[in-house]
Amino acid sequence: MRFxxxxxxxxxxxxxxxxxELGMRGPKKGDVVKRRVVKLIVNFLFYFRTDExxxxxxxxxxxxxxxxxxxxxxxxxxxxxxERKYLFECDSQEQCVEWIDAIVKASYExxxxxxxxxxxxxxxxxxxxxxxxxGISDETRFQxxxxxxxxxxxxxxxxxxx
Amino acid sequence: xxxxxRSVAHYATxxxxxxxxxxxxxxxxxxxxxxRRWFILKGNMLFYFEERESREPIGVIVLEGCTVELCESExxxxxxxxxxxxxxxxxxxxxxENQAAMESWVKALSRASFxxxxxxxxxxxxxxxxxxxxxxxxQAKSKPKKHQLQPQGAASFQPATISLQNATITGPLQEGVSxxxxxxxxxxxxxVPNGVSDTQEDCSERGDGVRxxxxxxxxxxxxxxxxxPVSPGTGCFSKxxxxxxxxxxxxxxxxLQSQ
Numbered sequence: 001m002r003f004x005x006x007x008x009x010x011x012x013x014x015x016x017x018x019x020x021e022l023g024m025r026g027p028k029k030g031d032v033v034k035r036r037v038v039k040l041i042v043n044f045l046f047y048f049r050t051d052e053x054x055x056x057x058x059x060x061x062x063x064x065x066x067x068x069x070x071x072x073x074x075x076x077x078x079x080x081x082x083e084r085k086y087l088f089e090c091d092s093q094e095q096c097v098e099w100i101d102a103i104v105k106a107s108y109e110x111x112x113x114x115x116x117x118x119x120x121x122x123x124x125x126x127x128x129x130x131x132x133x134x135g136i137s138d139e140t141r142f143q144x145x146x147x148x149x150x151x152x153x154x155x156x157x158x159x160x161x162x
Numbered sequence: 163x164x165x166x167x168r169s170v171a172h173y174a175t176x177x178x179x180x181x182x183x184x185x186x187x188x189x190x191x192x193x194x195x196x197x198r199r200w201f202i203l204k205g206n207m208l209f210y211f212e213e214r215e216s217r218e219p220i221g222v223i224v225l226e227g228c229t230v231e232l233c234e235s236e237x238x239x240x241x242x243x244x245x246x247x248x249x250x251x252x253x254x255x256x257x258x259e260n261q262a263a264m265e266s267w268v269k270a271l272s273r274a275s276f277x278x279x280x281x282x283x284x285x286x287x288x289x290x291x292x293x294x295x296x297x298x299x300x301q302a303k304s305k306p307k308k309h310q311l312q313p314q315g316a317a318s319f320q321p322a323t324i325s326l327q328n329a330t331i332t333g334p335l336q337e338g339v340s341x342x343x344x345x346x347x348x349x350x351x352x353x354v355p356n357g358v359s360d361t362q363e364d365c366s367e368r369g370d371g372v373r374x375x376x377x378x379x380x381x382x383x384x385x386x387x388x389x390x391p392v393s394p395g396t397g398c399f400s401k402x403x404x405x406x407x408x409x410x411x412x413x414x415x416x417x418l419q420s421q
Contacts, residue, residue, distance in 0.1 A: 001167050002191070002221030009163060010248035011226055042206065042226050042276035057164030062173045062205065078169035080176070082419075108205030109178060111279045118286035125293050130286055139273070141181040142282075 012039065012046040012055045018102045021050060023089030027081075033089060040099075043106050045076070059086065066103045072096045076103065115142060174202055174209040174219050181205070182270045184263065185214075187238060189255035196238055196257060206276050208244075223254055230272040232264075240264040244271060 016039040024036040024047055036056070037048040043062060046055040063079045071093050075085045090096040104110065119142065122130045131137040182203040187196035188210060199220070200211040206226045209219040228244050235241035238257035242264060245253050258264035 001171050001219055003165055003167070003170075004223055004246075004252060005163055005165075007227065007246045007248060007251055008165070008224055010246070010251075011224070014227075055163055057166075059166045060170045060173065060207070062207075063169065063176055063178070078166060078172070080169050080172035108276055108279060111276070111283050112205075115279065115283045115286060118283065118290050122286065122290050122293055125290075125297065130289050131282075134282075136273070136282075139181075139270070140179075141270075141273075141279075 008044070008058055009054060011041060011044065012048075012058065013053075014041050016041045016046075017106065018099065020090075020095065020099075022091075022099075023087075025087040025089075027084030027086055033087070038088065040102055040106055043108050045103065045106075061103060061106050062109060064107075066100050068096065068100060074100050074103075112141060170207070170222060171209075171219055173204060173207065174222070175217065178204065181274065182267065184267070185259065186210075186263075186267065187257040187259075191252075196255075203270060203274060205279075206274050208271065208274070225271060225274045226276055228271070228275070230268050232268065242268050 019037065019039040021035055022038045023033040024038065025031050025033045035050055037050055039046045039048070039055075043060060045059040045061055047057055047059075048055050059076065061076075065077050065079065065082070067075050067077070069075045069087065072090045072095070073087060074090070074096055075087050077083075077085050088099065090099060119130055122128070129137050131139075131142055136142065180202045182201075184201055185198055186201050188199045188201075189196050200214040200216070202209045202211070202219075206224065208223040208225055210221055210223075211219050223244060225244070227248075228246050231243050231245060233241050233243045233255065235255065235257060240259065240261060240263070241255060241257040243253050243255045245251065256267070258267055
Protein backbone atom coordinates (compact mmCIF):
# COMPACT_ATOMS: atom_id res chain seq x y z
CA MET A 1 0.00 0.00 0.00
CA ARG A 2 1.46 3.34 -0.97
CA PHE A 3 1.76 6.10 1.55
CA UNK A 4 3.26 9.56 1.57
CA UNK A 5 6.44 8.70 3.38
CA UNK A 6 8.17 12.05 3.01
CA UNK A 7 5.27 13.82 4.61
CA UNK A 8 5.15 11.29 7.39
CA UNK A 9 8.86 11.78 8.06
CA UNK A 10 8.22 15.52 8.13
CA UNK A 11 5.45 14.93 10.63
CA UNK A 12 7.87 12.99 12.82
CA UNK A 13 9.91 16.15 13.22
CA UNK A 14 7.06 18.15 14.69
CA UNK A 15 6.90 18.88 18.40
CA UNK A 16 5.75 15.67 20.00
CA UNK A 17 3.02 15.27 22.52
CA UNK A 18 5.36 13.02 24.39
CA UNK A 19 8.81 11.60 23.77
CA UNK A 20 11.13 9.31 25.65
CA GLU A 21 13.76 6.68 25.26
CA LEU A 22 12.10 3.34 25.94
CA GLY A 23 12.87 -0.28 25.46
CA MET A 24 10.89 -1.44 22.47
CA ARG A 25 10.26 -4.93 21.22
CA GLY A 26 8.63 -5.70 17.93
CA PRO A 27 5.81 -8.16 17.46
CA LYS A 28 7.67 -10.83 15.55
CA LYS A 29 8.97 -13.95 17.17
CA GLY A 30 12.61 -13.48 17.82
CA ASP A 31 12.35 -9.72 18.12
CA VAL A 32 14.37 -8.46 21.04
CA VAL A 33 14.12 -5.34 23.17
CA LYS A 34 16.03 -2.42 21.77
CA ARG A 35 16.46 1.12 23.06
CA ARG A 36 14.45 3.44 20.92
CA VAL A 37 13.44 7.07 21.05
CA VAL A 38 9.68 6.95 20.90
CA LYS A 39 7.64 10.02 19.93
CA LEU A 40 3.92 10.49 20.06
CA ILE A 41 2.70 12.98 17.46
CA VAL A 42 -1.00 13.30 16.69
CA ASN A 43 -2.18 9.72 16.17
CA PHE A 44 1.20 8.30 15.24
CA LEU A 45 3.90 6.72 17.33
CA PHE A 46 7.30 7.19 15.70
CA TYR A 47 10.34 5.29 16.81
CA PHE A 48 13.98 6.16 16.16
CA ARG A 49 17.38 4.70 16.87
CA THR A 50 18.73 6.73 19.75
CA ASP A 51 21.20 8.72 17.69
CA GLU A 52 19.27 9.18 14.50
CA UNK A 53 16.94 11.87 13.17
CA UNK A 54 15.02 9.77 10.73
CA UNK A 55 12.44 7.44 12.22
CA UNK A 56 12.82 3.74 11.64
CA UNK A 57 9.08 3.42 11.63
CA UNK A 58 5.66 4.69 12.55
CA UNK A 59 2.58 3.13 14.06
CA UNK A 60 -0.83 4.61 13.31
CA UNK A 61 -2.66 4.47 16.61
CA UNK A 62 -6.19 3.80 15.39
CA UNK A 63 -8.03 0.56 16.10
CA UNK A 64 -5.50 -0.50 18.67
CA UNK A 65 -5.52 -1.54 22.27
CA UNK A 66 -3.02 -0.45 24.88
CA UNK A 67 -2.47 -2.63 27.90
CA UNK A 68 -0.39 -2.69 31.02
CA UNK A 69 1.77 -5.77 30.83
CA UNK A 70 3.79 -5.27 33.93
CA UNK A 71 4.71 -2.57 36.41
CA UNK A 72 6.73 -0.68 33.88
CA UNK A 73 5.73 -2.32 30.64
CA UNK A 74 2.86 -1.63 28.28
CA UNK A 75 1.87 -3.15 25.00
CA UNK A 76 0.09 -2.04 21.88
CA UNK A 77 -1.86 -4.48 19.76
CA UNK A 78 -3.79 -3.73 16.63
CA UNK A 79 -7.24 -5.15 16.52
CA UNK A 80 -6.81 -6.80 13.17
CA UNK A 81 -3.89 -8.88 14.40
CA UNK A 82 -4.24 -9.06 18.12
CA GLU A 83 -1.66 -11.74 18.61
CA ARG A 84 1.12 -9.41 17.53
CA LYS A 85 2.23 -7.25 20.43
CA TYR A 86 4.51 -4.28 20.43
CA LEU A 87 6.09 -4.03 23.86
CA PHE A 88 7.42 -0.92 25.50
CA GLU A 89 9.56 -0.91 28.63
CA CYS A 90 9.49 2.25 30.70
CA ASP A 91 11.80 3.48 33.41
CA SER A 92 9.11 3.81 36.04
CA GLN A 93 5.54 2.92 36.82
CA GLU A 94 4.59 6.54 36.53
CA GLN A 95 6.06 6.85 33.11
CA CYS A 96 4.29 3.69 32.05
CA VAL A 97 0.93 4.97 33.22
CA GLU A 98 1.45 8.30 31.54
CA TRP A 99 2.33 6.71 28.22
CA ILE A 100 -0.69 4.43 28.30
CA ASP A 101 -2.92 7.40 29.01
CA ALA A 102 -1.38 9.47 26.27
CA ILE A 103 -1.65 6.74 23.65
CA VAL A 104 -5.27 5.96 24.47
CA LYS A 105 -6.09 9.60 23.95
CA ALA A 106 -4.07 9.86 20.78
CA SER A 107 -6.63 8.44 18.44
CA TYR A 108 -8.87 10.40 16.16
CA GLU A 109 -11.75 8.17 17.06
CA UNK A 110 -11.26 8.89 20.74
CA UNK A 111 -11.42 12.61 20.10
CA UNK A 112 -14.49 12.18 17.99
CA UNK A 113 -16.28 10.53 20.88
CA UNK A 114 -15.35 13.36 23.20
CA UNK A 115 -16.54 15.89 20.71
CA UNK A 116 -19.88 14.18 20.35
CA UNK A 117 -20.25 14.05 24.09
CA UNK A 118 -19.52 17.75 24.53
CA UNK A 119 -21.70 18.71 21.61
CA UNK A 120 -24.61 16.74 22.95
CA UNK A 121 -24.20 18.01 26.49
CA UNK A 122 -23.99 21.62 25.44
CA UNK A 123 -27.01 21.22 23.25
CA UNK A 124 -28.88 19.53 26.03
CA UNK A 125 -28.05 22.27 28.50
CA UNK A 126 -28.50 25.28 26.29
CA UNK A 127 -30.66 24.23 23.40
CA UNK A 128 -27.96 25.40 21.07
CA UNK A 129 -25.80 23.26 18.88
CA UNK A 130 -22.33 24.62 19.60
CA UNK A 131 -21.12 23.75 16.12
CA UNK A 132 -23.76 25.89 14.43
CA UNK A 133 -21.78 29.00 15.09
CA UNK A 134 -18.93 27.58 13.10
CA GLY A 135 -21.06 26.34 10.28
CA ILE A 136 -19.73 22.83 10.66
CA SER A 137 -22.72 21.22 12.29
CA ASP A 138 -23.48 19.15 9.24
CA GLU A 139 -20.09 17.60 8.89
CA THR A 140 -20.27 13.86 8.94
CA ARG A 141 -17.41 13.52 11.35
CA PHE A 142 -19.36 15.37 14.03
CA GLN A 143 -22.66 13.58 13.72
CA UNK A 144 -24.59 12.19 16.61
CA UNK A 145 -27.32 9.67 16.32
CA UNK A 146 -28.05 7.91 19.51
CA UNK A 147 -29.63 4.61 18.80
CA UNK A 148 -32.57 4.15 21.09
CA UNK A 149 -31.69 1.31 23.34
CA UNK A 150 -32.50 -2.03 21.99
CA UNK A 151 -31.60 -1.93 18.33
CA UNK A 152 -29.41 -4.85 17.58
CA UNK A 153 -26.08 -3.45 18.41
CA UNK A 154 -23.55 -5.39 16.47
CA UNK A 155 -21.59 -2.68 14.87
CA UNK A 156 -20.68 0.05 17.16
CA UNK A 157 -22.55 2.74 15.32
CA UNK A 158 -24.17 3.59 18.56
CA UNK A 159 -22.75 6.99 18.83
CA UNK A 160 -21.40 7.81 15.48
CA UNK A 161 -23.35 7.29 12.31
CA UNK A 162 -22.91 8.57 8.84
CA UNK B 163 10.36 4.05 6.90
CA UNK B 164 8.21 1.26 8.20
CA UNK B 165 4.52 1.66 8.83
CA UNK B 166 2.03 -0.78 10.31
CA UNK B 167 0.51 -1.02 6.86
CA ARG B 168 -1.72 -3.98 7.37
CA SER B 169 -3.40 -2.36 10.32
CA VAL B 170 -3.61 0.97 8.56
CA ALA B 171 -5.30 -0.71 5.62
CA HIS B 172 -7.62 -2.44 8.04
CA TYR B 173 -8.56 0.93 9.52
CA ALA B 174 -9.79 1.92 6.08
CA THR B 175 -12.28 -0.87 5.77
CA UNK B 176 -13.18 -1.65 9.34
CA UNK B 177 -16.54 -0.89 10.83
CA UNK B 178 -15.82 2.58 12.14
CA UNK B 179 -17.82 4.96 9.99
CA UNK B 180 -15.91 6.89 7.37
CA UNK B 181 -16.05 10.66 7.26
CA UNK B 182 -16.57 10.76 3.55
CA UNK B 183 -16.55 8.41 0.60
CA UNK B 184 -16.89 8.85 -3.11
CA UNK B 185 -15.30 8.66 -6.51
CA UNK B 186 -12.66 11.13 -7.46
CA UNK B 187 -10.23 11.33 -10.30
CA UNK B 188 -6.68 11.18 -9.11
CA UNK B 189 -3.72 12.21 -11.11
CA UNK B 190 -1.30 9.34 -11.46
CA UNK B 191 1.90 9.25 -9.47
CA UNK B 192 4.08 8.56 -12.46
CA UNK B 193 2.03 9.47 -15.48
CA UNK B 194 -0.17 12.47 -15.89
CA UNK B 195 -3.42 10.69 -16.61
CA UNK B 196 -6.29 10.98 -14.16
CA UNK B 197 -7.65 7.69 -12.86
CA ARG B 198 -11.03 7.23 -11.30
CA ARG B 199 -10.60 5.91 -7.81
CA TRP B 200 -12.83 5.17 -4.85
CA PHE B 201 -11.87 7.31 -1.89
CA ILE B 202 -12.51 6.79 1.79
CA LEU B 203 -11.71 9.55 4.25
CA LYS B 204 -11.33 8.47 7.85
CA GLY B 205 -9.94 10.84 10.38
CA ASN B 206 -6.74 12.26 8.94
CA MET B 207 -6.24 9.43 6.46
CA LEU B 208 -7.40 9.48 2.89
CA PHE B 209 -7.47 6.03 1.36
CA TYR B 210 -7.94 5.29 -2.30
CA PHE B 211 -9.03 2.08 -3.93
CA GLU B 212 -9.03 0.88 -7.47
CA GLU B 213 -12.69 0.04 -7.27
CA ARG B 214 -15.45 0.59 -4.77
CA GLU B 215 -15.51 -3.14 -4.08
CA SER B 216 -11.77 -3.52 -3.65
CA ARG B 217 -10.84 -4.92 -0.30
CA GLU B 218 -7.42 -3.34 -0.07
CA PRO B 219 -6.53 0.26 -0.72
CA ILE B 220 -3.96 1.06 -3.38
CA GLY B 221 -2.65 3.76 -1.14
CA VAL B 222 -3.23 6.27 1.60
CA ILE B 223 -2.49 9.94 1.96
CA VAL B 224 -1.77 11.03 5.52
CA LEU B 225 -3.45 14.41 5.61
CA GLU B 226 -1.88 15.84 8.71
CA GLY B 227 -0.41 19.24 7.96
CA CYS B 228 -1.80 19.50 4.47
CA THR B 229 -3.51 22.35 2.76
CA VAL B 230 -6.18 21.93 0.15
CA GLU B 231 -6.47 24.25 -2.78
CA LEU B 232 -8.59 24.57 -5.82
CA CYS B 233 -6.50 24.32 -8.89
CA GLU B 234 -6.59 24.88 -12.56
CA SER B 235 -6.26 21.84 -14.68
CA GLU B 236 -5.99 21.64 -18.40
CA UNK B 237 -7.86 18.42 -18.61
CA UNK B 238 -10.14 18.34 -15.60
CA UNK B 239 -12.82 20.62 -14.29
CA UNK B 240 -13.50 20.66 -10.56
CA UNK B 241 -9.87 19.99 -9.75
CA UNK B 242 -8.22 20.53 -6.41
CA UNK B 243 -4.87 19.74 -4.87
CA UNK B 244 -3.65 18.46 -1.54
CA UNK B 245 -0.33 20.05 -0.69
CA UNK B 246 2.18 19.79 2.09
CA UNK B 247 4.64 22.18 3.63
CA UNK B 248 7.66 19.99 3.55
CA UNK B 249 10.46 20.16 1.06
CA UNK B 250 9.98 18.20 -2.15
CA UNK B 251 6.52 17.23 -1.08
CA UNK B 252 4.23 15.57 -3.53
CA UNK B 253 1.22 17.43 -4.72
CA UNK B 254 -1.84 15.26 -4.95
CA UNK B 255 -4.12 16.44 -7.67
CA UNK B 256 -7.67 15.31 -7.71
CA UNK B 257 -10.84 16.16 -9.52
CA UNK B 258 -14.45 15.72 -8.58
CA GLU B 259 -17.34 15.02 -10.86
CA ASN B 260 -19.18 18.25 -10.21
CA GLN B 261 -18.94 21.53 -8.38
CA ALA B 262 -20.84 20.40 -5.31
CA ALA B 263 -18.73 17.30 -4.88
CA MET B 264 -15.56 19.31 -5.25
CA GLU B 265 -16.61 21.83 -2.63
CA SER B 266 -17.67 19.10 -0.29
CA TRP B 267 -14.40 17.23 -0.62
CA VAL B 268 -12.29 20.36 -0.26
CA LYS B 269 -14.16 21.26 2.90
CA ALA B 270 -13.86 17.79 4.35
CA LEU B 271 -10.19 17.38 3.54
CA SER B 272 -9.16 20.75 4.85
CA ARG B 273 -10.70 19.92 8.21
CA ALA B 274 -9.48 16.37 8.37
CA SER B 275 -6.44 16.89 10.53
CA PHE B 276 -6.04 15.61 14.02
CA UNK B 277 -4.97 19.09 15.05
CA UNK B 278 -8.21 20.57 13.81
CA UNK B 279 -10.29 17.98 15.61
CA UNK B 280 -8.32 18.65 18.76
CA UNK B 281 -9.00 22.36 18.41
CA UNK B 282 -12.72 21.85 18.07
CA UNK B 283 -12.83 19.43 20.98
CA UNK B 284 -10.91 21.82 23.22
CA UNK B 285 -13.24 24.61 22.28
CA UNK B 286 -16.30 22.56 23.10
CA UNK B 287 -14.74 21.39 26.31
CA UNK B 288 -14.23 25.00 27.29
CA UNK B 289 -17.78 25.92 26.31
CA UNK B 290 -19.22 23.07 28.31
CA UNK B 291 -17.28 24.17 31.34
CA UNK B 292 -18.60 27.69 30.91
CA UNK B 293 -22.13 26.45 30.58
CA UNK B 294 -21.78 24.26 33.64
CA UNK B 295 -20.28 27.15 35.56
CA UNK B 296 -23.16 29.33 34.52
CA UNK B 297 -25.59 26.67 35.61
CA UNK B 298 -23.97 26.44 38.99
CA UNK B 299 -24.02 30.16 39.57
CA UNK B 300 -27.52 30.70 38.28
CA GLN B 301 -28.76 27.92 40.51
CA ALA B 302 -27.22 29.79 43.37
CA LYS B 303 -28.66 33.15 42.43
CA SER B 304 -32.13 32.01 41.40
CA LYS B 305 -33.41 35.24 39.93
CA PRO B 306 -37.19 35.55 39.94
CA LYS B 307 -37.52 37.78 36.92
CA LYS B 308 -37.00 36.97 33.32
CA HIS B 309 -33.61 37.47 31.97
CA GLN B 310 -31.76 36.52 28.89
CA LEU B 311 -29.83 33.37 29.13
CA GLN B 312 -26.35 34.60 28.55
CA PRO B 313 -23.56 32.25 29.26
CA GLN B 314 -20.18 33.78 29.80
CA GLY B 315 -18.54 34.76 26.61
CA ALA B 316 -22.00 35.18 25.17
CA ALA B 317 -20.64 36.58 22.00
CA SER B 318 -19.81 33.08 20.98
CA PHE B 319 -23.35 31.84 21.50
CA GLN B 320 -25.11 33.24 18.53
CA PRO B 321 -27.34 30.50 17.25
CA ALA B 322 -28.02 31.00 13.65
CA THR B 323 -31.28 29.22 13.42
CA ILE B 324 -32.05 27.65 16.76
CA SER B 325 -33.63 29.85 19.35
CA LEU B 326 -33.45 29.15 23.01
CA GLN B 327 -36.86 28.32 24.27
CA ASN B 328 -37.50 27.53 27.84
CA ALA B 329 -33.95 26.52 28.19
CA THR B 330 -33.71 25.53 31.74
CA ILE B 331 -30.36 24.56 32.91
CA THR B 332 -30.55 21.77 35.35
CA GLY B 333 -27.87 21.84 37.94
CA PRO B 334 -26.92 18.24 38.46
CA LEU B 335 -26.11 16.71 35.16
CA GLN B 336 -27.06 13.23 36.22
CA GLU B 337 -30.71 14.03 35.56
CA GLY B 338 -30.36 14.16 31.86
CA VAL B 339 -27.55 11.68 31.79
CA SER B 340 -29.48 8.79 33.20
CA UNK B 341 -32.15 8.67 30.58
CA UNK B 342 -30.80 6.82 27.64
CA UNK B 343 -34.14 7.23 25.96
CA UNK B 344 -33.17 10.64 24.76
CA UNK B 345 -32.76 10.23 21.11
CA UNK B 346 -30.86 13.20 19.95
CA UNK B 347 -31.39 14.23 16.41
CA UNK B 348 -29.73 17.17 14.84
CA UNK B 349 -32.28 17.75 12.16
CA UNK B 350 -34.62 19.80 14.26
CA UNK B 351 -34.33 22.03 17.28
CA UNK B 352 -34.02 20.03 20.40
CA UNK B 353 -36.56 20.55 23.08
CA VAL B 354 -34.50 20.68 26.19
CA PRO B 355 -35.87 18.58 28.99
CA ASN B 356 -37.44 20.88 31.50
CA GLY B 357 -36.00 20.51 34.90
CA VAL B 358 -37.97 21.77 37.82
CA SER B 359 -37.10 25.36 38.33
CA ASP B 360 -38.60 28.57 39.57
CA THR B 361 -37.15 30.63 36.82
CA GLN B 362 -38.79 30.33 33.49
CA GLU B 363 -36.29 31.53 31.03
CA ASP B 364 -37.94 32.71 27.92
CA CYS B 365 -35.15 33.53 25.71
CA SER B 366 -35.38 34.28 22.14
CA GLU B 367 -31.83 34.98 21.46
CA ARG B 368 -31.50 35.22 17.78
CA GLY B 369 -28.22 36.19 16.45
CA ASP B 370 -27.34 35.98 12.88
CA GLY B 371 -23.66 36.12 13.37
CA VAL B 372 -22.36 32.87 12.09
CA ARG B 373 -18.73 32.71 12.93
CA UNK B 374 -16.40 31.34 10.36
CA UNK B 375 -15.19 27.89 11.20
CA UNK B 376 -11.96 27.73 13.17
CA UNK B 377 -9.16 27.89 10.68
CA UNK B 378 -7.44 24.53 10.39
CA UNK B 379 -4.20 25.14 12.22
CA UNK B 380 -0.95 25.34 10.35
CA UNK B 381 1.93 23.28 11.49
CA UNK B 382 3.17 24.52 14.86
CA UNK B 383 6.68 25.78 14.66
CA UNK B 384 6.96 27.77 17.82
CA UNK B 385 8.53 25.21 20.04
CA UNK B 386 5.34 23.27 20.17
CA UNK B 387 3.29 24.06 23.14
CA UNK B 388 1.20 21.02 22.50
CA UNK B 389 -0.68 20.38 25.63
CA UNK B 390 -1.90 16.93 26.17
CA PRO B 391 -4.74 15.96 23.90
CA VAL B 392 -8.23 16.23 25.14
CA SER B 393 -8.33 15.18 28.68
CA PRO B 394 -11.51 16.47 30.14
CA GLY B 395 -11.52 16.62 33.86
CA THR B 396 -12.33 13.44 35.67
CA GLY B 397 -15.78 14.77 36.28
CA CYS B 398 -16.45 14.77 32.57
CA PHE B 399 -15.06 11.32 32.10
CA SER B 400 -17.21 9.75 34.71
CA LYS B 401 -20.21 11.39 33.19
CA UNK B 402 -19.07 10.25 29.80
CA UNK B 403 -18.94 6.75 31.10
CA UNK B 404 -22.31 6.98 32.79
CA UNK B 405 -23.80 8.53 29.79
CA UNK B 406 -22.69 5.85 27.45
CA UNK B 407 -23.92 3.40 29.89
CA UNK B 408 -22.19 0.34 31.12
CA UNK B 409 -24.08 -1.85 28.71
CA UNK B 410 -22.89 0.14 25.80
CA UNK B 411 -19.29 0.00 26.95
CA UNK B 412 -19.46 -3.73 27.34
CA UNK B 413 -20.98 -4.23 23.95
CA UNK B 414 -18.33 -2.11 22.45
CA UNK B 415 -15.57 -4.20 23.97
CA UNK B 416 -17.24 -7.31 22.67
CA UNK B 417 -17.43 -5.81 19.27
CA LEU B 418 -13.81 -4.71 19.31
CA GLN B 419 -12.64 -8.14 20.33
CA SER B 420 -14.60 -9.77 17.62
CA GLN B 421 -12.76 -7.75 14.99
